[in-house]
Amino acid sequence: MTVAFPQSVSVREVGPRDGLQNEDPISTTAKVELIDALSRTGVRRIEAVSFVHPKAIPQMADADDVWSRVRRDPRVRYSALVPNLRGAQRALAAGFTELEVVVSASDTHNRKNINRSTEESLAELPELARLVHDGGGTLQLIVSTAWGCPYEGDVPVERVLWAVGQGVAAGVDSLAFGDTTGMATPTRVTHLVGDTRSAHPAVPLGLHFHNTRGTGLANVYAALQLGVDDFDASVGGLGGCPYAPGASGNIATEELVYMLEDMGIDTGVDLDALLAVAGLAEQLVGRKLDSQVLRAGPRTRTAAS
Amino acid sequence: MTVAFPQSVSVREVGPRDGLQNEDPISTTAKVELIDALSRTGVRRIEAVSFVHPKAIPQMADADDVWSRVRRDPRVRYSALVPNLRGAQRALAAGFTELEVVVSASDTHNRKNINRSTEESLAELPELARLVHDGGGTLQLIVSTAWGCPYEGDVPVERVLWAVGQGVAAGVDSLAFGDTTGMATPTRVTHLVGDTRSAHPAVPLGLHFHNTRGTGLANVYAALQLGVDDFDASVGGLGGCPYAPGASGNIATEELVYMLEDMGIDTGVDLDALLAVAGLAEQLVGRKLDSQVLRAGPRTRTAAS
Incomplete structure (x- = not known):
């Protein structure tokens, strides 16, 4: 069996957003410190903040403030996650040009997360894509609970593909699948x-x-074999699981970086520098994180x- | 890409041996309770004890006593690990017919582990194989630090193959590779x-x-794709790492069972029953174990x- 792995992988660091969103709130200064430290590791993309309703996710209430204070490195692409039009307007106003909108494939999760049905969220995508493109940005559709x-348990592949089809028809620039609670297997x-x-x-x-x-990582390995070269990960494994x-x-x-680099796949990341930031992340959130390589x-x- | 995975996998449960060997000592009764509980999960193989010098590994000093009290299930194959001839004699005398001898591919680790060079350990294999076969048993060579x-860091593949070649020439019945401190990548x-x-x-x-x-699990997935259908694992992830x-x-x-069964690969193990035993294992050793599926x-x- 001959498998051609990608020569390089584009890692998007999501610790400052998906990670911190599921930790006890930390100060604005601490968030800025984390993002700035990540910018110096060689990672090429960082999901910096999300523009969500502060009542829904108080951890991200200071998104504008965080972003205004980050020392932006021109070698890094920073992105913001948004749940809807209002969030996209805020992200564009803050100067972001790389936006992600998240929609859950499963109705129950979408309602819990953003208080409307999957269909309602998807119906907004054409207007959202137009807004972002008119603002000079790009929009990724992240289908979560994929x-x-x-x-709900299993989510039919057909339903995920339906959501994806709506996004592509709406003109999104790229897609991502979120394995929200770690239910994927290879x-x-x-x-x-x-x-x-x-x-x-x-x-x-x-x-x-x-x-x-x-x-x-088994899922990553399976995806690499299909040529996927774009993965999210969170420094230290920041975030935990709100459901367990x-x-x-x-x-x-x-x-992720450890495995990829050992397989000869370039990530641009300096692993020792990243491990130092993982140690910093543990200090900032005040708990031991789950990362095995950190240990x-x-x-x-x-x-x- | 079409990959043919094995239809079933033979899981060897090594918690009572490799797991407990790296935990604080627990009572003989507790060890028997753990093995008996594992015997009821549907797992087909259990590495029950090792016959090592009690000064080297006090956790296994009561191997004879444990084995005499285990309620042996005829559907389960029980095995014992031995470091040398003396251990093999004890294992055969105790009634084991499935023996494993462990030799480290790296000299430094073999010396730390059993106080002699890799070459000295390998030189004993012909006599060891003869002893086991004469006693009606089978012998597996486990090459650790593979x-x-x-x-020492990296161990050259050539050195591992040299050790394997010595074992095959000595007449061992099967081989296993041990990734002693988790240094393998796919x-x-x-x-x-x-x-x-x-x-x-x-x-x-x-x-x-x-x-x-x-x-x-990424390593398991890579090996499945090569048709490997025989894996060790430890309930709850018992054992930890003595070096970190x-x-x-x-x-x-x-x-392991969770991933394999979800991939449609039969293990014979009842996952719910196994999770109950993982909970028992946590109680017996008095610490939170690392298993994600348990959590x-x-x-x-x-x-x-």
Whole structure:
């Protein structure tokens, strides 16, 4: 069996947004410190903030303030997540040009998350895409609960593909699938990615895995074999899982980078620098994070003999 | 890309041995309780004890006593690990017919572990194999530090293949590779397994991964694609890593079973029963174990909506 892996992978660091959104609130200064430290690791993309209603997610209430204070590195692409038109207007006004809109494939999760049905969220996409494009930006559609919903269980692949089709018709620039509570396994990844590629071969596709059930890097490996070269991860594994106390959330960026670099796949990230930021992240949130590579160090770190 | 996965996988539960060996000592009664509970999960193989010098590994000093009190299930194959001839004699005398001898590919680790060089350990294999076969048993050679050594770092594939070749020449019945401190990544797995298969296509091969750096299940997935259908795992992830305090040890059996069963690969194991035993294991050792599936539950367990 010969498999051609991508030569490089574009890692999007989502710790400052998806990670911190699921931690106890930290200060604006601490958020800026985290983003600035990440900017110096060589990572090429950082999801910096989200523009959501402060009552829904108080952790992101200071998004404008955070962004105005970040020391922006011209080598890094910063993005903002938005749930709707109002959020997109705020993100554009703040100067973001790379926006992501998140819609859950499962109705129950979308209602819990943004208080309307999946269909209602999708119906807004054409206007949202127009707004972002008129503002000189790009819009990614992130379909979350793509491999399962914590309320509904399995989500039919057909439903995910329906949401994707609505986004492509609306003119989004790229797609991503979110494994919101870590329900993906490698064969499920292969199926959904394969079907999406068949339907929309020209649309860039990124994947966002959680390690809630330990399969995060196995899912990445399965996706690499299909040529996927765009993955989200969270420094230190920041975030946890709001549906299962004590369980892991996002795959840890340093675990992703460790595996990819050892496989000869370039990420641009300096692993030692990233591990230092993972240590900083632990200090900022005041708890031990789930990252194994943070605990054990990279394989090149030997014990005193 | 079409990949033929095995239809079923033979899981060897190593929690009572490799797991407990790296925990604070627990009572004989507790060990028997753990093994008996595992016997009722549907798992087909359990590595029950090791016959090592009690000064080297006090956690296994009561191996004879444990084994005499285990309620042996005729559907389960129980095995014992031995470091040398003396251990093999004890294991055979205790009635074991399935023995594993462990030799580290890296000299430093073998010396730390059993106080002699890799070459000295390998030189004993012909006599050891003869002893076991004369006693009506089978002998597996486990080559540990197969993907790296905590003292020496990288271990050349050629050295691992040399150790394997010595074992095959000595007449061992099967082989296993131990990723002692979780230094394997998927491409390294593909290379070593591929080279071993080319050299010894008829010798059964099992793999023993640790999740010390988060790549455990990704390594399993890579090996499945090469047709490997024999994996070790430890209930709850019992064991930890003696070289990195707080880091994970063996891959957790319930994470392995969860992923395999969701991929349609039969293991014979009842996942709910296994999760109950993982909870028991936490109680017996008195600490929170690293298993993600134990924390979050299988993907079929939904939140109250």
